[in-house]
Amino acid sequence: MKCAIIILLIYALWKVDCIYAKGVCTSDHHDPKPYLGAKTPYRIRMNPDMSPIVIPDCKAVQLWTIVRHGTRYPSAKVITSMKEGLPLLKNSILRNYEEGKGALCRNEYFNFGNWSTHVEEENEKQLTHEGEDEMQDLAERWLTRLPTLLSENYDNSSYEFRYTATQRTARSARSFAIGLFGRYKAAHVWYPEAIAKDPLIRFYKLCPRWKKYVDKNPASLTEKRAFQHGPEMQGVCRRVGKKLGFDSITYHDVHLMYVTCGFETAWEKKSRSPWCAPFSEDDLKVMEYNEDLEYYWIDGYGFEINYKQACPPLKDLLDRFRSRAAGGDPQKKGVFYFTHSGTLLKLISRLGLYKDEEKLRSNNFSKAYRKWRVSLLDSFGTNLAFILFRCQDDFKIGGYHQERPFIIPGCEEHPCPLNQVLHKYQDTILTCEFNKTCTL
Numbered sequence: 418m419k420c421a422i423i424i425l426l427i428y429a430l431w432k433v434d435c436i437y438a439k440g441v442c443t444s445d446h447h448d449p450k451p452y453l454g455a456k457t458p459y460r461i462r463m464n465p466d467m468s469p470i471v472i473p474d475c476k477a478v479q480l481w482t483i484v485r486h487g488t489r490y491p492s493a494k495v496i497t498s499m500k501e502g503l504p505l506l507k508n509s510i511l512r513n514y515e516e517g518k519g520a521l522c523r524n525e526y527f528n529f530g531n532w533s534t535h536v537e538e539e540n541e542k543q544l545t546h547e548g549e550d551e552m553q554d555l556a557e558r559w560l561t562r563l564p565t566l567l568s569e570n571y572d573n574s575s576y577e578f579r580y581t582a583t584q585r586t587a588r589s590a591r592s593f594a595i596g597l598f599g600r601y602k603a604a605h606v607w608y609p610e611a612i613a614k615d616p617l618i619r620f621y622k623l624c625p626r627w628k629k630y631v632d633k634n635p636a637s638l639t640e641k642r643a644f645q646h647g648p649e650m651q652g653v654c655r656r657v658g659k660k661l662g663f664d665s666i667t668y669h670d671v672h673l674m675y676v677t678c679g680f681e682t683a684w685e686k687k688s689r690s691p692w693c694a695p696f697s698e699d700d701l702k703v704m705e706y707n708e709d710l711e712y713y714w715i716d717g718y719g720f721e722i723n724y725k726q727a728c729p730p731l732k733d734l735l736d737r738f739r740s741r742a743a744g745g746d747p748q749k750k751g752v753f754y755f756t757h758s759g760t761l762l763k764l765i766s767r768l769g770l771y772k773d774e775e776k777l778r779s780n781n782f783s784k785a786y787r788k789w790r791v792s793l794l795d796s797f798g799t800n801l802a803f804i805l806f807r808c809q810d811d812f813k814i815g816g817y818h819q820e821r822p823f824i825i826p827g828c829e830e831h832p833c834p835l836n837q838v839l840h841k842y843q844d845t846i847l848t849c850e851f852n853k854t855c856t857l
Contacts, residue, residue, distance in 0.1 A: 626722060716766070
C-alpha cells in the first residue's frame with residue numbers, strides 16, 4: 418500500500434513538474450532595453466565617464482544644454498489599455514500555459530501570475546521617481562566634468578533654467594537643480610513662468626503648417642501602417658502568439674505588450690517586466706523599427722518642415738555663444754532647458770545628425786545598418802549639450818549628445834572653431850524665419 422502511495426506521489430510530482438517546467442526561458446538570453454524606442458531608460462544611454470573635460474589650451478566658459486524630461490508614466494489612453502486589456506491577456510496566457518499550450522518557461526509563467534499594474538489615470542505623463550534620479554544624476558555628472566565652470570553656489574546672474582508648462586519638465590528641472598546645487602540651495606533657484614506653447618523650447622506647438630500637413634495628417638503614418646501589415650510584423654505576431662499559446666493574436670495586443678515592456682523596464686531597475694518575455698531579440702528589433710518609422714516621419718528627416726522649424730533653440734544657442742565670444746553683455750555660464758521628445762528630435766535633425774542616405778520606409782527594414790534609431794537618439798532623459806571653450810587662438814564649440822562628444826556636421830574636429838559653426842548656420846542666426854516656415 419505504501420509503495421502504491423509513493424508511486425502515485427512521484428507521478429503527481431512528475432506531472433506538475435512537466436506542466437511548470439516546459440519551455441525555455443528565452444527571455445533570459447537577451448536584454449530588451451536597447452530596443453525600446455522612446456521608452457528606453459536613460460541609464461543605458463548615459464555616459465558613466467565623469468572625468469573632467471580637458472581640451473588642451475582651452476577653458477570652458479559656457480554650457481548650454483537642452484534636455485528631454487526623465488522617465489514618465491504613460492498617457493491616460495495607454496494606462497486605460499494597460500488596466501483593461503492586459504489583465505484579460507494575462508488570464509488567457511496563464512490558462513494557455515496550464516492547458517499545455519505555448520512555450521513559456523516556469524519563471525515566465527510565475528512572473529505573469531504575479532503581475533499587476535498600480536498606475537492610475539491621474540498619474541498620466543507625470544515624472545516617476547526613476548525620472549527624478551535620472552535628472553539629478555545627470556546634473557551631478559556635468560558638475561564633476563566641468564569643475565572650473567559650474568559651481569554648487571547658485572545665483573540668478575550665472576544660471577538660467579526654463580521648462581514647459583508640464584509636471585514632467587518642471588520636476589525634471591527641479592531634480593536637475595538638486596543634483597547641481599544640493600537640495601537646500603536648489604530650493605532658491607528661480608524659474609520663469611512656464612508657457613504651454615513655448616516658442617523657444619516647444620516651438621512646434623506654434624507651427625500650424627506642421628500640425629496640418631504632418632502631425633494631423635494620416636499620410637504621415639503611411640510607412641508605419643504599411644510596415645504593420647508587412648511580413649516582418651506579421652512574423653512577430655505569429656511568434657509572440659505561438660509562445661503565449663494563442664492560435665492568433667492581434668497587432669494591437671502585441672504593441673500593447675511592447676509598450677508596457679518599455680515603460681516597466683524604464684520604471685524598474687532591478688526587475689524584468691513579464692511583458693518583455695514574449696519577444697525575441699529579433700522581434701524587438703522589428704518593434705523598434707515600427708516606432709522609428711513614426712518618429713522619422715513626424716519629427717525627423719521624413720519631411721523638411723519637421724526640422725526646418727527647429728531654428729529657435731539653435732539660434733538661441735549660437736546667439737549666446739557669439740555674444741560671449743564677442744565680450745558683449747554678461748552671459749549665463751549655465752543654460753538649462755527642459756522639454757520634450759518632439760523638440761529634441763527636430764533639433765537633432767536640424768543639426769544634421771544621424772541622417773541616413775535613404776529615407777526610412779516600410780520595405781527597407783532589412784538594411785544592415787541605420788543611423789536613425791530612436792532607442793539611441795531619444796531615450797528618456799535625452800540631452801544635447803554644447804560647451805563654449807576659450808582657447809589660445811580662438812573660441813571653439815564642443816557638441817555632446819547623451820553626454821558623449823560628437824563632431825558637429827561641417828566640422829572636422831571636436832571641438833570646432835566657433836566661427837566655422839557660425840558660418841555653417843549663418844542663415845539660422847540672421848533670419849530663423851519660423852513664422853514664414855510655419856504659416857499656412
